[in-house]
Structure formats: C-alpha cells, structure tokens
Amino acid sequence: MKRPAKLIMLASALVVGTVLAQSALPKLEVKKTYKVGFAQTESNNPWRLAETKSMQDEAKKLGYQLVYTDAGGSTAKQVADVRSMIAQKVDAIFLPPREDKPLAPVVAEARKAGIPVILIDRNIDPALSKAGTDYVTFLGSDFIDQGKRVGEWLAKNANGKSKIIELEGTTGASPANDRKKGFDDAIKAAGGFTILASQTGDFSRDKGRQVAETLLQAHPDADIIYAHNDEMAIGAVSALQAAGKTPGKDVMVLSIDGGKEAVQMVVDGKINYVVESNPRFGPIAFKTLQDYAAGKKFPNKVVLTDRDYSPETAADGLSGAY
Missing domain, CATH: 3.40.50.2300 (Response regulator)
Known part of the structure; x- marks a missing residue:
C-alpha cells in the first residue's frame, strides 16, 4: 500500500x-x-x-x-x-x-x-x-551511498559490459562530487570496469544529451552510461537513439533521482536501473x-x-x- x-x-x-x-x-x-x-x-x-x-x-x-x-x-x-x-x-x-x-x-x-x-x-x-x-x-540523501548502490548493482548485472561513460552533475555540487565517488569506488572494488570518459552535463537534459553525443562519438565502444541524475540519463537515451543504438540493450543506462519519466523508461527497458533521491x-x-x-x-x-x-x-x- x-x-x-x-x-x-x-x-x-x-x-x-x-x-x-x-x-x-x-x-x-x-x-x-x-x-x-x-x-x-x-x-x-x-x-x-x-x-x-x-x-x-x-x-x-x-x-x-x-x-x-x-x-x-x-x-x-x-x-x-x-x-x-x-x-x-x-x-x-x-x-x-x-x-x-x-x-x-x-x-x-x-x-x-x-x-x-x-x-x-x-x-x-x-x-x-x-x-x-x-x-x-x-x-x-546519502549521495555517496546512492552512487555506490548504482555501482554495486552494475557489478552484479553488467552481463559482460564494462566500458563506461560517466555524465557528471554540476561541477562543485555535493551530489555530483559524492555520486561520482560512490560509483567510482564501487566499480573499482568490483574490478573489470573502465571509465572511458567522465564529463559534466550540469544535471541538464539537453547538455547531458550533447555531452553523451560527443562522448559516444569519441568512444563508440562504450556500452554503459552512468548519469548523475535522470535528466542527463534521459538526454543520453536520446543521444543513443540518434546514434542508432538501442538504450538499455546495446548500452546500459544508469541513473539517480527516480522521477516518473525515468522510472517509466526502466519499465520500458530504455533505462536499466535508477536509485531514488526523494x-x-x-x-x-x-x-x-x-x-x-x-x-x-x-x-x-x-x-x-x-x-x-x-x-x-x-x-x-x-x-x-x-
């Protein structure tokens, strides 16, 4: 209930x-x-x-x-x-x-x-x-724990995918700093993962899309995108579709926030996992x-x-x- x-x-x-x-x-x-x-x-x-x-x-x-x-x-x-x-x-x-x-x-x-x-x-x-x-x-919220939970879920569900693009939040913001630390520490502890590129998308959907497009062009072998919030994750979904890739399958998409639009994308299989930030x-x-x-x-x-x-x-x- x-x-x-x-x-x-x-x-x-x-x-x-x-x-x-x-x-x-x-x-x-x-x-x-x-x-x-x-x-x-x-x-x-x-x-x-x-x-x-x-x-x-x-x-x-x-x-x-x-x-x-x-x-x-x-x-x-x-x-x-x-x-x-x-x-x-x-x-x-x-x-x-x-x-x-x-x-x-x-x-x-x-x-x-x-x-x-x-x-x-x-x-x-x-x-x-x-x-x-x-x-x-x-x-x-415990932002470090949020990032850690994403990294730990990925370690258990990657199914062989290992090359990561990380879309960071606003530079200097505590959620961006901590969500990066939690995630980076978790995948380092798990082993077998490589962060190909990490760049700020300023917690913005459109900037997240633009950065994802640029980084996907530079790293076409990337098969995981971790976004520090839903807005950038949704932008990354658009970037993947524009690149002819299937989000959630060809490239896993992981996020933090738990907005209804992003959760619906988990239901639809376009985003793989979201940790809430109420x-x-x-x-x-x-x-x-x-x-x-x-x-x-x-x-x-x-x-x-x-x-x-x-x-x-x-x-x-x-x-x-x-």
Whole structure:
C-alpha cells in the first residue's frame, strides 16, 4: 500500500553522527507562524519542481509565510537571494546550496544576523561551514551511498559490459562530487570496469544529451552510461537513439533521482536501473524547524532512505515516483 509522502519522509529519516551542542547558533522562538526563506537553485527539471511544490504545500498547510526565490542556475544569484532574505529578517532559511563552497560565507552572514539556516538536499564543504556552528543540520540523501548502490548493482548485472561513460552533475555540487565517488569506488572494488570518459552535463537534459553525443562519438565502444541524475540519463537515451543504438540493450543506462519519466523508461527497458533521491522535503524540513525552535538538538546530518527502481520493481514503484 502506498503511504503518503509525509509518512514516507518522516519514517525514513536516519540520524547520523553525534548530536551537536548548537550553542553558537541563533535561537528560534516558538511561534504559531513563521516567515521562512527558501532559496531554490533552479526550476529547470522535475526534481526541483517537485521539491519546490513540497516546500510550498507544507508552508501553506502550516500557515507559514514562505519567501521563495529561484536562482535560475546561478550561484551568484543564490547568494544574493539569501542576502535578500537576511535583509527581510526572515525567521529561518532553508537552503539547498547550488555549489558547496561559494554559499558558505552567506550562511555565516545569516548566523551573524541571528537567522538559523537548515541545509536541504545539498551540503556545504565541511571545511568552510560547520553543522551546529554555522547552520543547524543537513537534511538529505546519502549521495555517496546512492552512487555506490548504482555501482554495486552494475557489478552484479553488467552481463559482460564494462566500458563506461560517466555524465557528471554540476561541477562543485555535493551530489555530483559524492555520486561520482560512490560509483567510482564501487566499480573499482568490483574490478573489470573502465571509465572511458567522465564529463559534466550540469544535471541538464539537453547538455547531458550533447555531452553523451560527443562522448559516444569519441568512444563508440562504450556500452554503459552512468548519469548523475535522470535528466542527463534521459538526454543520453536520446543521444543513443540518434546514434542508432538501442538504450538499455546495446548500452546500459544508469541513473539517480527516480522521477516518473525515468522510472517509466526502466519499465520500458530504455533505462536499466535508477536509485531514488526523494525531493519531497516539505514535511521533514518544517518539522525540523519546529523541533529546533522547541530546543531539540540535531546531528550534523539527517539522512533520508531512498528506494530504487530495477526491471523487477519499476512497474510496481511507478505510482510512487514523483
């Protein structure tokens, strides 16, 4: 039986690491309503749209004012958006950092202004910004584990295929860094695989298609494409078809995110395997804000458990995909 998204998210949150003292963080008064900032990175793909809707729906349900901005894929604009929220004196800020280094200074600015920040879905370089000191906690998936799961599934199901093209996410983004590390480590441990080329497709469908076309021309013997997200995987499917190859058969396609379109492609045999990265952050994000105001302490990470979609499970899981 399919459970409501809120129940899925809250039930699958795992506390990771030592609970932090958080004495350096701004206090948050317990109130009936809050004015909260949400600085989205961009809105050019289904995952981001689903995340935004979840945040907006939960804010509306609770009667909170959500100050929403869209950086349009610009790290500089996201920094400016957060500074605008600080100037508006919001009670708290939810931030998915587009890149893991440039957003650290503005998180510190929010703290100095007395505004607690909760990171969601993407993290900040821990050498530059600390949970419990600069921000409350990070809510999100274990990106390294996601990549590792893809690599381990491939090792068991490659059926002799071994030459890989890797389509990386946005350079400097924590999901791209970690999904690469998890996957690369897993296939190295398995042995017998070669990464012929690895290049950023910026988490974009069209750029993923363009990069896949170029790399397939340079490496016509490639028989596996691993994309760091669904959008690039779907672009790679188009590139394979344009090259006269059958995606899912001539060349295996592997992905992370779990959007409905990609899961349908698993059902159809065009994509071989997808690990979910659930975008429905609204319930757990606002519950974390309420708990923080109530004095609850958090670890440096609250990790969400993600399902996966294989040829054996995709049809049954399709209705639950975003």
